[in-house]
Amino acid sequence: MKNINPLLKFDNISKSYGNQCILKHFSLEIEKGESLAIVGPSGSGKTTFLNIAGALDVPDSGNILFNNLDISRMTDNERSAFRNKNVGFVFQMHYLLPQCTVFENVLIPTLTYNNASDKINAVNRAKELLDRLGMMEHRDKLPGQLSEGECQRTAFVRALINQPELILADEPTGSLDEESAAILSSELISLNKELNTTLIVVTHSMKLAEQMNSVLYFKNHQLTPNL
Numbered sequence: 001m002k003n004i005n006p007l008l009k010f011d012n013i014s015k016s017y018g019n020q021c022i023l024k025h026f027s028l029e030i031e032k033g034e035s036l037a038i039v040g041p042s043g044s045g046k047t048t049f050l051n052i053a054g055a056l057d058v059p060d061s062g063n064i065l066f067n068n069l070d071i072s073r074m075t076d077n078e079r080s081a082f083r084n085k086n087v088g089f090v091f092q093m094h095y096l097l098p099q100c101t102v103f104e105n106v107l108i109p110t111l112t113y114n115n116a117s118d119k120i121n122a123v124n125r126a127k128e129l130l131d132r133l134g135m136m137e138h139r140d141k142l143p144g145q146l147s148e149g150e151c152q153r154t155a156f157v158r159a160l161i162n163q164p165e166l167i168l169a170d171e172p173t174g175s176l177d178e179e180s181a182a183i184l185s186s187e188l189i190s191l192n193k194e195l196n197t198t199l200i201v202v203t204h205s206m207k208l209a210e211q212m213n214s215v216l217y218f219k220n221h222q223l224t225p226n227l
């Protein structure tokens with residue numbers, strides 16, 4: 001059944017690297033607030049798909065509509081402004097800046113704000129989110145002084161700080177032990193519900209995948225609901 005008001009609409013997307021086909025005539029609609037897991041073998045194209053969904057990369061053909069805005073035909077500058085405003089990325093590696101504290105790191109996406117009240121709101125949101133993830137006591141530490149799980153929580157807050165409608169997470173628990181991964185997964189899912197963001201997670205963990213609204217598998221250059 002077609003969604004009435006999808007956040008993301010992939011329409012006949014194809015993407016190759018040289019002779020290597022990744023996506024072929026792929027179409028999908030993702031509803032607002034939905035949580036979706038992407039599962040597939042290494043090299044199948046999961047990261048490529050996330051990069052296209054988050055306007056880090058563009059398809060060779062086809063269109064991607066984000067709230068009816070075509071993000072597949074933008075200039076590099078337009079895509080970068082679009083990403084900063086609308087998409088929060090969480091990667092397997094947290095990519096926190098080592099010389100900045102937790103608090104400074106989570107505020108990096110807000111550095112382009114030039115309005116004083118927007119800046120104050122961002123600081124308040126950072127405090128709320130850090131508190132929510134049990135990170136306020138670590139706010140003045142550098143990433144090198146944190147555990148892996150704490151680094152990933154910081155990266156979550158950074159991804160959420162601009163209140164993006166879309167969160168893209170690529171193996172967000174991949175570098176964690178099982179217990180930290182389980183805690184972080186449930187935090188990710190409850191935050192997604194609370195903030196009503198749309199969440200797409202690439203994961204090898206079926207435990208995490210099963211907690212999403214739906215699971216799609218990479219198969220024959222498509223994402224399908226069946227293995």
Ligand SMILES: Nc1ncnc2c1ncn2[C@@H]1O[C@H](COP(=O)(O)OP(=O)(O)OP(=O)(O)O)[C@@H](O)[C@H]1O
Nearest residue numbers: 017018020022040041042043044045046047048049
């Ligand atoms: N920039 C690029 N140039 C050429 N080939 C690329 C590029 N990026 C990815 N590929 C190739 O595309 C295929 C899909 O890569 P991708 O990173 O999307 O896989 P993945 O499903 O995320 O794998 P993994 O589970 O190992 O992270 C791989 O075979 C990869 O070598």
Ligand SMILES: [Mg+2]
Nearest residue numbers: 046047048170
């Ligand atoms: Mg990958």
